[in-house]
Every structure is written in C-alpha cells, then in structure tokens.
Amino acid sequence: MMTEIALQSKSGKKSYLQVLLLSMGHFFNDFYCNFLPILLPILIPKLGLSLTLSGVLVMVMSFTANVLQPVFGYMMDKYNFNKLMPFLIPFGAVFICMTSWVNEFWLLAVLIALSGLAVSTFHPMGAGLISKVAPEGKLSSSISIFVAGGSLGFAFSPILLVYFMEAFDLKYLPVLILPAFVLGFFMYSSGLSRRRFVNEQVAKNMHFSFSRLFKHKPLMLLNISMGIRAWVFTALVTFLPLWAMQQGYDSTSGGWILTVYLCGSVIGGLAGGALNDKIGYKKVILWALILAIFPTMYFLLISQTGFLIYIALFLSGALSMAANPGAIVWGQNFLPDNPGMASGMMLGLSFGLGGVGTMLTSSVAEWIGLSVALGLTTALLVVSIVLVYITPVKLSLKYQNL
Structure with missing residues (x-):
C-alpha cells in the first residue's frame, strides 16, 4: 500500500x-x-x-x-x-x-x-x-x-x-x-x-525514421559535441593506468590514479546537476568543458608527480562529467516525445563515438607517445565547446515539426 x-x-x-x-x-x-x-x-x-x-x-x-x-x-x-x-x-x-x-x-x-x-x-x-x-x-x-x-x-x-x-x-x-x-x-x-x-x-x-535524426541539426550538434567529450573521458579512463606506469608509478598507484579521476567524475556529475537547476544546462556544460582543459593538460604535460597531480586528476574528472546531466536534459528537450531515445544518445551513442575515438588516440600514441596523444585528444574539447556554444537551447519551429 x-x-x-x-x-x-x-x-x-x-x-x-x-x-x-x-x-x-x-x-x-x-x-x-x-x-x-x-x-x-x-x-x-x-x-x-x-x-x-x-x-x-x-x-x-x-x-x-x-x-x-x-x-x-x-x-x-x-x-x-x-x-x-x-x-x-x-x-x-x-x-x-x-x-x-x-x-x-x-x-x-x-x-x-x-x-x-x-x-x-x-x-x-x-x-x-x-x-x-x-x-x-x-x-x-x-x-x-x-x-x-x-x-x-x-x-x-x-x-x-x-x-x-x-x-x-x-x-x-x-x-x-x-x-x-x-x-x-x-x-x-x-x-x-x-x-x-x-x-x-x-x-x-x-x-519514427532514424533518418530524421540527421535532419535535426541541433540534436546532431549536441550529440557530436558530447561524443568528443566522451572521447576525451574514455581515452583517459582507458589509458590512465598505462600512463601512470610510464611515469614510474606501480600498478596499485595506477589503479588509485584512475579511481581518483572517476571519483571526481561522480562529484562533478552531482554538482553539474545541481547547477543546471540554478543557472541552466548550457552554461554549466560550456564552463565545465572550458575549465576541464586546464587540470587535464597540467597532469598530462606539465607535472606527472606530486600531490597536485591528484587534485588535477580529481578536477579533470569532475569537470568532464559535470556536463553529462545537462546533456541528457537538453537531449530530452529536443526529443520530448522520445525521452528514451534522447537518453540513449547522450548516455550510449556518445560514448560509443568516444570508444571509436579512443582507438584513434591509441594509434597516435604509438607514434608520438601516450602523454602527448592524450594531450592532443584533450585539446579537441575546444571543438566540443564551439559546438555547444552554437547549439540552441530552444528549437525553432522547423525542428519542432521534425
């Protein structure tokens, strides 16, 4: 009862x-x-x-x-x-x-x-x-x-x-x-x-026709931008233990480095969701992606040891995942009659795209080294930021009728 x-x-x-x-x-x-x-x-x-x-x-x-x-x-x-x-x-x-x-x-x-x-x-x-x-x-x-x-x-x-x-x-x-x-x-x-x-x-x-999705420009912009974000996140999650070993850490420390990054992503997801209700999801996503570049570049290319690396790892994970709750809400607003599909795109398809991108990162790493390859991958967040910036919050009548 x-x-x-x-x-x-x-x-x-x-x-x-x-x-x-x-x-x-x-x-x-x-x-x-x-x-x-x-x-x-x-x-x-x-x-x-x-x-x-x-x-x-x-x-x-x-x-x-x-x-x-x-x-x-x-x-x-x-x-x-x-x-x-x-x-x-x-x-x-x-x-x-x-x-x-x-x-x-x-x-x-x-x-x-x-x-x-x-x-x-x-x-x-x-x-x-x-x-x-x-x-x-x-x-x-x-x-x-x-x-x-x-x-x-x-x-x-x-x-x-x-x-x-x-x-x-x-x-x-x-x-x-x-x-x-x-x-x-x-x-x-x-x-x-x-x-x-x-x-x-x-x-x-x-x-529903899946070809309709490709005509939905705002949804495609959002999904591509979140796919790039997922590329950076997936590449780091996949290669952080190996990267840590290359910096002289043992396997246990490498595991904890990954855990610190992922724990940061948990806190970031919660904080991002709370801020979405206060200032709006587009602002949260934009600022999270902009700020995520700095701590990530710090531990990859500037300093690979010391206490500050753990703070940078935590902040990198937090800022990367802070964009996720807002992206789900944004996607559902674009497809109000298809909330399941919208969620599937933001939670699944974007990370599928990220997985494909991670394969490219691994190939590049064989030529220029893992730290530089991950740094170049992180730099792609600039593209994601631009795509989010030009994506409208509210749909025009053209896309509402798709």
Missing part, C-alpha cells in the same frame, strides 16, 4: 526514494559493465587469446552496451517495456559473471554481448523513468543522482573486483550475481516496473 502511495506522489521525499532506487540500479548496471577490463588479463592466458581477439571482445561490449542504446531508447518510447526493469540487472550480472566458467572464445563473446544488451536496455529505461519519478522542479538534480550512481559503480568496480579475485578463485565469480538478484527483488516490490513513461497517444501515432 505504501509503495502505491509513493508511486502516486508527484513530488516530495517519497519520489526521491524512486530516484535513489533507480540510481542503485544504475550503480550495479555500470558495476557489472566494467568487469571486462579486469577479467581480460586473466581470460587471455586461460583461453590463449591474442590481443586482437581481446580487442574484439572489447568492441563487442562497446557495441551492445553503448551503440545500441538509441535503438532500445526508441523501443522504450513506443512500447512499455518497464516490466523488464527488475530483471535487467540480474540478466547482465549472470552473463558477465558466467564468463569465468567458459573455455571457448565464441561463447565468451556471446556472454559478453548478452551482458551488454542489459546495459543498453537499462540506461534509456532508467533515464526515462527518472523523468517521471523526480520531484517537481528537480529533474536535473534527480538525473545527476542517477548519473552519479552509474559513475560510482563504474569507478569502484575494478578495485572491488581485484580484491575479490585476490581473496577467491576465478571460478567463484558467479557469487557476485547475488546483489543483482536482491536489487531486482526490491525493484519489483517497489512497483517501478508498473510505472509508465510512454505517451500512449504519441506512441500510437509514432512512425
């Missing part, structure tokens, strides 16, 4: 319970999503994989977990798939944890792909539900809490998994499935799966 009352509440503290539950879902969704980088060094010798095949596995996860998000977002907008919500996290957890038991490359790829599908489905569904359960006037801050949940899960997944692997054998990895089932139970009990964000009348008449 209390659950139903909470669901009927449109504002107030009871709505925040739904926001927090979805944020916990985002935590575990991204927690399991980030298992692969830690598992690969173990699976490569176990299965005799080459670096090329291990790269294929990363691409499989990137495609199913990121690139497909707008497609699933469109499906969420047209059909009510919210009944799947309690099962998504357990679904993804089962398949990624079962990778510890396989001995064939093709089966490993299938399990990773299936786990990625759960990630692609959860993001637009969760972001769409946030817009319905957020307290009145607190959409940006609610989205920032949702984003922070995923960032925390992503940040602490490597450390927690490393400690687990040190304490237990690889074959016990499926034990980590249990938290996913507990969360699934609470999601089912909360009634979230009965919450609808599909506009029935709009969905009935929806005949």
Whole structure:
C-alpha cells in the first residue's frame, strides 16, 4: 500500500526514494559493465587469446552496451517495456559473471554481448523513468543522482573486483550475481516496473525514421559535441593506468590514479546537476568543458608527480562529467516525445563515438607517445565547446515539426 502511495506522489521525499532506487540500479548496471577490463588479463592466458581477439571482445561490449542504446531508447518510447526493469540487472550480472566458467572464445563473446544488451536496455529505461519519478522542479538534480550512481559503480568496480579475485578463485565469480538478484527483488516490490513513461497517444501515432535524426541539426550538434567529450573521458579512463606506469608509478598507484579521476567524475556529475537547476544546462556544460582543459593538460604535460597531480586528476574528472546531466536534459528537450531515445544518445551513442575515438588516440600514441596523444585528444574539447556554444537551447519551429 505504501509503495502505491509513493508511486502516486508527484513530488516530495517519497519520489526521491524512486530516484535513489533507480540510481542503485544504475550503480550495479555500470558495476557489472566494467568487469571486462579486469577479467581480460586473466581470460587471455586461460583461453590463449591474442590481443586482437581481446580487442574484439572489447568492441563487442562497446557495441551492445553503448551503440545500441538509441535503438532500445526508441523501443522504450513506443512500447512499455518497464516490466523488464527488475530483471535487467540480474540478466547482465549472470552473463558477465558466467564468463569465468567458459573455455571457448565464441561463447565468451556471446556472454559478453548478452551482458551488454542489459546495459543498453537499462540506461534509456532508467533515464526515462527518472523523468517521471523526480520531484517537481528537480529533474536535473534527480538525473545527476542517477548519473552519479552509474559513475560510482563504474569507478569502484575494478578495485572491488581485484580484491575479490585476490581473496577467491576465478571460478567463484558467479557469487557476485547475488546483489543483482536482491536489487531486482526490491525493484519489483517497489512497483517501478508498473510505472509508465510512454505517451500512449504519441506512441500510437509514432512512425519514427532514424533518418530524421540527421535532419535535426541541433540534436546532431549536441550529440557530436558530447561524443568528443566522451572521447576525451574514455581515452583517459582507458589509458590512465598505462600512463601512470610510464611515469614510474606501480600498478596499485595506477589503479588509485584512475579511481581518483572517476571519483571526481561522480562529484562533478552531482554538482553539474545541481547547477543546471540554478543557472541552466548550457552554461554549466560550456564552463565545465572550458575549465576541464586546464587540470587535464597540467597532469598530462606539465607535472606527472606530486600531490597536485591528484587534485588535477580529481578536477579533470569532475569537470568532464559535470556536463553529462545537462546533456541528457537538453537531449530530452529536443526529443520530448522520445525521452528514451534522447537518453540513449547522450548516455550510449556518445560514448560509443568516444570508444571509436579512443582507438584513434591509441594509434597516435604509438607514434608520438601516450602523454602527448592524450594531450592532443584533450585539446579537441575546444571543438566540443564551439559546438555547444552554437547549439540552441530552444528549437525553432522547423525542428519542432521534425
């Protein structure tokens, strides 16, 4: 009974319970999503994989977990798939944890792909539900809490998994499935799966063409600019441990360097969401991107040691992720009848583009060195800033009718 009352509440503290539950879902969704980088060094010798095949596995996860998000977002907008919500996290957890038991490359790829599908489905569904359960006037801050949940899960997944692997054998990895089932139970009990964000009348008449997206200039500008931002973020997350080792840090210190950067991204996401409600998301995104250049360049090209590097890492992560909540709200405003697709583009497609860009960064690094390559990648934020600046906050009638 209390659950139903909470669901009927449109504002107030009871709505925040739904926001927090979805944020916990985002935590575990991204927690399991980030298992692969830690598992690969173990699976490569176990299965005799080459670096090329291990790269294929990363691409499989990137495609199913990121690139497909707008497609699933469109499906969420047209059909009510919210009944799947309690099962998504357990679904993804089962398949990624079962990778510890396989001995064939093709089966490993299938399990990773299936786990990625759960990630692609959860993001637009969760972001769409946030817009319905957020307290009145607190959409940006609610989205920032949702984003922070995923960032925390992503940040602490490597450390927690490393400690687990040190304490237990690889074959016990499926034990980590249990938290996913507990969360699934609470999601089912909360009634979230009965919450609808599909506009029935709009969905009935929806005949969406993906070619329409390419005609939507403001949306394309926003997505490209966020794709460049995701390129910088993904490149740093991917290569910071290796960069740290090249600067003389040991592997443990390299892990903590990445953790400091990702913890900064959590705080930045929360701060960005709060500021969006006060000064507007375009200003937040612009200033976050402008300021992010300086601490990033500092630790990459000026000083690679000392206490200040950790402050610079934290600020770099915080400013980079501060742009994320506003981008989601902005995208949803551009596609008000397709909030799931808009969220999928900002949370998924942009990071898919970032993954492609990271491959380019790695190629350049072989020629000019990792620090300089990451510095050049960071300089691309100037392009992102220009694109954000020329992107309108409000759509003209031309784009409203697309």
